[in-house]
Amino acid sequence: MRQKGGTVSEMFGAQIPLFSLDGRHLLIQRDHLDKDDETVLENPMIVDLGTGAVRHLPAVGQVVGWTSAGLMTKTTRRTNSLPGHTTSASFTVWSAKGKVVGRFTLPGNLAAGAMPSPSGRATATLAREITPDGVVGHGIVLTDTSTGRPARTVAPGLPAGWQATSVLRWDGEDAVVVRTSGPRAEIAYHVVDLATGAARRLDVRMSDVADLFLQPAELGVVLGKVRQ
16 A cells, blocks of 8 residues: 555654554554645554455544554543643544444543553653743653553652653553653653663664654555555
């Protein structure tokens, strides 16, 4: 499957193709530019790589990623029912056959940047607060997706002057990889143990533009014998 006319890059809002955790399915979300040259994402598709069958999902706000339970998507909306929050996000888990198998809702502060665990049983979010002196980090909040409520907060054991700026991915069910910033604005990556908070720096060198850990900024996928 090749998108006619190509695709805009991820930098401009395109959704890169994503393989399921077992490698049997592929998420594809085509895009195009509207009359104002704004990126428009079309409805997602789940492709069975064994049979070529395609399942079309309804419109979703944003693709979050695959879990062992299925594909997780997020729709953000304004809310006045959650004290202290102006937005909330509804998360939906879709099976590879395009059926809804789970739902939960998070307030805006926990939804932004929420990264699901491989099992889908938890999400990890950086808790941050804007103060007169800048943005202050309060740790990594682990939220139980069965209840939509925070289970606990992990304080990363980073060196003095360093702070986590984003959660990039999980490393199994017991650790997460975070992007970090040092006292002189240097960028690094650490693996944080969610049981102890211990942080191990990764010996990697990446461009500041490539925020998605271990994922290329440009990715093209061509599939054969796909039925739509």
